[in-house]
Amino acid sequence: MTHEILPENDPQLKSFIAVAKDHDFPIQNLPFGIFQTNNGQASRIGVAIGDYVLDLVALCDAGLLTTADINVFNNRYLNDFFALGKPFWRATRQTVSELLRDDCVALRDNDELRQRALISQRDVQMLLPFKVAGYTDFYSSKEHATNLGLMFRGEDNPLLPNWTHMPIAYDGRASSVVVSGTDFKRPCGQVLPADSETPIYSASQRLDTELEVGFVVGTESKQGDAINVKEAADHVFGLVLLSDWSARDIQKWEYQPLGPFLGKNFCTSISPWIVMLDALLPFRVAGPKQEPSPLKYLQCTNDWGLNLELSMSLKTPDMQSYEQISATNFRHVYWNFCQQLAHHSMNGCPMQIGDLFASGTISGAEPGTYGSLIELSWGGQTPLKLSNGEQRCFLQDGDGIQMRAWAQGQDYRVGFGKLTGTVLPANNKYEV
Amino acid sequence: MTHEILPENDPQLKSFIAVAKDHDFPIQNLPFGIFQTNNGQASRIGVAIGDYVLDLVALCDAGLLTTADINVFNNRYLNDFFALGKPFWRATRQTVSELLRDDCVALRDNDELRQRALISQRDVQMLLPFKVAGYTDFYSSKEHATNLGLMFRGEDNPLLPNWTHMPIAYDGRASSVVVSGTDFKRPCGQVLPADSETPIYSASQRLDTELEVGFVVGTESKQGDAINVKEAADHVFGLVLLSDWSARDIQKWEYQPLGPFLGKNFCTSISPWIVMLDALLPFRVAGPKQEPSPLKYLQCTNDWGLNLELSMSLKTPDMQSYEQISATNFRHVYWNFCQQLAHHSMNGCPMQIGDLFASGTISGAEPGTYGSLIELSWGGQTPLKLSNGEQRCFLQDGDGIQMRAWAQGQDYRVGFGKLTGTVLPANNKYEV
Numbered sequence: 001m002t003h004e005i006l007p008e009n010d011p012q013l014k015s016f017i018a019v020a021k022d023h024d025f026p027i028q029n030l031p032f033g034i035f036q037t038n039n040g041q042a043s044r045i046g047v048a049i050g051d052y053v054l055d056l057v058a059l060c061d062a063g064l065l066t067t068a069d070i071n072v073f074n075n076r077y078l079n080d081f082f083a084l085g086k087p088f089w090r091a092t093r094q095t096v097s098e099l100l101r102d103d104c105v106a107l108r109d110n111d112e113l114r115q116r117a118l119i120s121q122r123d124v125q126m127l128l129p130f131k132v133a134g135y136t137d138f139y140s141s142k143e144h145a146t147n148l149g150l151m152f153r154g155e156d157n158p159l160l161p162n163w164t165h166m167p168i169a170y171d172g173r174a175s176s177v178v179v180s181g182t183d184f185k186r187p188c189g190q191v192l193p194a195d196s197e198t199p200i201y202s203a204s205q206r207l208d209t210e211l212e213v214g215f216v217v218g219t220e221s222k223q224g225d226a227i228n229v230k231e232a233a234d235h236v237f238g239l240v241l242l243s244d245w246s247a248r249d250i251q252k253w254e255y256q257p258l259g260p261f262l263g264k265n266f267c268t269s270i271s272p273w274i275v276m277l278d279a280l281l282p283f284r285v286a287g288p289k290q291e292p293s294p295l296k297y298l299q300c301t302n303d304w305g306l307n308l309e310l311s312m313s314l315k316t317p318d319m320q321s322y323e324q325i326s327a328t329n330f331r332h333v334y335w336n337f338c339q340q341l342a343h344h345s346m347n348g349c350p351m352q353i354g355d356l357f358a359s360g361t362i363s364g365a366e367p368g369t370y371g372s373l374i375e376l377s378w379g380g381q382t383p384l385k386l387s388n389g390e391q392r393c394f395l396q397d398g399d400g401i402q403m404r405a406w407a408q409g410q411d412y413r414v415g416f417g418k419l420t421g422t423v424l425p426a427n428n429k430y431e432v
Numbered sequence: 433m434t435h436e437i438l439p440e441n442d443p444q445l446k447s448f449i450a451v452a453k454d455h456d457f458p459i460q461n462l463p464f465g466i467f468q469t470n471n472g473q474a475s476r477i478g479v480a481i482g483d484y485v486l487d488l489v490a491l492c493d494a495g496l497l498t499t500a501d502i503n504v505f506n507n508r509y510l511n512d513f514f515a516l517g518k519p520f521w522r523a524t525r526q527t528v529s530e531l532l533r534d535d536c537v538a539l540r541d542n543d544e545l546r547q548r549a550l551i552s553q554r555d556v557q558m559l560l561p562f563k564v565a566g567y568t569d570f571y572s573s574k575e576h577a578t579n580l581g582l583m584f585r586g587e588d589n590p591l592l593p594n595w596t597h598m599p600i601a602y603d604g605r606a607s608s609v610v611v612s613g614t615d616f617k618r619p620c621g622q623v624l625p626a627d628s629e630t631p632i633y634s635a636s637q638r639l640d641t642e643l644e645v646g647f648v649v650g651t652e653s654k655q656g657d658a659i660n661v662k663e664a665a666d667h668v669f670g671l672v673l674l675s676d677w678s679a680r681d682i683q684k685w686e687y688q689p690l691g692p693f694l695g696k697n698f699c700t701s702i703s704p705w706i707v708m709l710d711a712l713l714p715f716r717v718a719g720p721k722q723e724p725s726p727l728k729y730l731q732c733t734n735d736w737g738l739n740l741e742l743s744m745s746l747k748t749p750d751m752q753s754y755e756q757i758s759a760t761n762f763r764h765v766y767w768n769f770c771q772q773l774a775h776h777s778m779n780g781c782p783m784q785i786g787d788l789f790a791s792g793t794i795s796g797a798e799p800g801t802y803g804s805l806i807e808l809s810w811g812g813q814t815p816l817k818l819s820n821g822e823q824r825c826f827l828q829d830g831d832g833i834q835m836r837a838w839a840q841g842q843d844y845r846v847g848f849g850k851l852t853g854t855v856l857p858a859n860n861k862y863e864v
Contacts, residue, residue, distance in 0.1 A: 133606075133607065134605060134606060134607050136605075139690060149689075152689070153689075160688050160689060161629065162622075162624075162631070162685055162686060162688065165622060165630075165631050166622055166631075166686065168686070168689075168690055168693075169690065169693055170602065170603070170690035170691050170693055171602070171603045171604055171605045171693065171697060172603055173566060173568075173603045173781060174565075174566060174606075175565065175566050175655075175781065175782045175783070175784045175787075176655060176781050176782060178655070184655070184656065184780070185656045185780055187779035187780055188658070188778055188779060188780075189778060189779050190594075190597060190598055190727065192594075197593065198597075198724070199594070199597050199598075199727070200727070201727045201728065201729060223607075223608065223610070223616070223698075223699070224616065224617045224859060225859070226620070226859070247779070250779065253594055254594060254598065254600070255689070255690075255691075256592050256594065256689075257581075257584070257585075257592060257600075257687070257688075257691070258571060258600055258601065258602040258687075258691040258692065259602050259687075259689070259690040259691020259692070260690065260691070261600075261601055261602055261603065262775070262776070262778065262779040262781065263779075265603060265779070265781045266655075266779040266780045266781050267655070267780070292630075295622065295631070295632070295633045296633065297633060343694070344694070346620055346621060346694065347619035347620060347621050347679070347682065347694040347695075347697070347698040348616070348617055348619055348620075348698045348699070348859070349605060349607065349608050349694065349697045349698050350607045350608060351607070352607045355607075427656060427657070427658070427780070
């Protein structure tokens, strides 16, 4: 399908719902999620507009949104909606966009329906928006890979020889993916104390997170088939913000030779709103120059860089609000999601509806643009100084992280909302 | 629950269906699977007895097997059956065992029902028996880990320091798990030619497999909760044979630092029959001595070693039948499945109904007992000599692998049937 800019991307569009210039959810965005209210109704698909959730089941009931089966919308997960294919996603977004315009009377002038279909976001609970089929975590920021290499392996080979030839990744654990706002226990595991050759059982003392963007596969591929890099974007429904919580001490002791495992798979958080790829079309930019030139199966015009501002903030139990600790941009990421998908499927690995593929930590070149605490505190050597006088190298119990992402347009932005998570004390069953 | 030997394990039990002494499916086994016939009936749960499949839906229809919902049995997957819990699994197996005994008339003397409920295995198609929720591949054979370490890293550190302290593993890709008999295309990928610093795109030239046993999780755990090693067996429904197809050249170039990815996730095959843990209770043995003593959370009586004979055979296109290339025993595996499950969940990672956890390649100490071609041909240096004069280091197009596993009792065996897979030519789209 075409990835030219759509009528729904028009910066001039206005909704009858007032949306401030710096709000994440103008009519140009229309991200999808699954919500639940306290009135006993079943969970269902909603679209964010300003401070409201638009209930797609209510629109179907009113005959304003056509579907062969209302249970596609009246659903715990978006997966059945994904299964109807990209033309259906696009048509649904187009209809929603039309219904929300300031010059469309169907919803605007129907008080009863507006009351029913537009619910304040304060009154809903957002749920994990899709059943995560498979989860893969890439490692596609050159700056991050270099920083981690320096800390884990030293100056000699910070970036391993394969890195510039392929989007390195590992299969993660889908079962541990949760929605924003789900607090989680500090993980326990085996760690190797400094100057010891014998590991101990301990709650992680180097708990970190990684600022990432994930993309969600809406169209599957068959086992044995490789997805062409030029067709990869047609498989993608949209993007989420992603917090890849990481226990660095557990990771360091376990990761050779088979890669990260328990240091990662205790919890991964995603934003409740999935921003459709269609909403981000105006924000495509050239990605970083790729040198050496990638192999043919990874060659593309490389204009799927996305100009997304990203920020990460921290709140300790002693703080009243989140304080920004990093700001970076998704456009720095070396391998784009089309290359990631072409690479992942090149061996015939089947892609599934509901697969979640994370970018890897997004770090820029400067210290304030690093997307993880281990980089920001340089391996725990230079603590972050917070404005209330506290310091942090890694996360302490009660600490909360907030991530944000948005594409900045002229007088509007297309944003992801907030992704948050707070560390609960460990459930340290085996402490001796 | 107790893991004492059950009445259904009694070696004296006889079925009215004749089963030879060396048959995998006597009344003491009763493995579960999903089958389909050509008569248009939907896929459903069956139990293997001798050369027959016992149709559990037919037993329900006849009132001989009670269930709240027949769709638990009349199902594409076993997952809903798993969800009913271990007491239900055990009760179902007990009922089936009773109905198949030579002194029970209910099925034996009901010609019409016997015709309907007992179908020749030649007339059914076996399907993937459960929806694989998550897939994890362990690395728990000390002999295999040492051999691979010697080949990948050399004499200096064949076994990394963490190996004797924990069951090393990586998260695999559930979407690529298929049932025995599913042939698959040779994977393509990036490989680094000898004496080159630049990778090329190629079909794998070092295609291998690993002889493994997998266990299937039937009872989930909550995120944040660790499963106690002493309770781990209660989470396990049963075991399957598993062929972990591996592209060694792709794996070697990609696996640092995040572990195996495309070298593994193109295809993994499992047996169609799941042998219940209950059927293997008489074959528990002490596992290998663990030195150094593991940390407390991994400490158990270590009597969950399982005395399973294993064999791997090869058939080239020029051969009429499979020729055995390896014979080993599951009891050699260093870390048992209870330790694997306790370790996997120690950080709070939630276990799901339908998770598949593979043992890792099962190799013994002698060359003829190695569970992979890369070990049997010692890195491709000493080809296997087949009886027809052919040689093999790795798999060529058209080559088939057959794996078998069984526990040997007095005058009976509890077996897994055959696991087979054949290599199809690569679908080499990007060849230049």
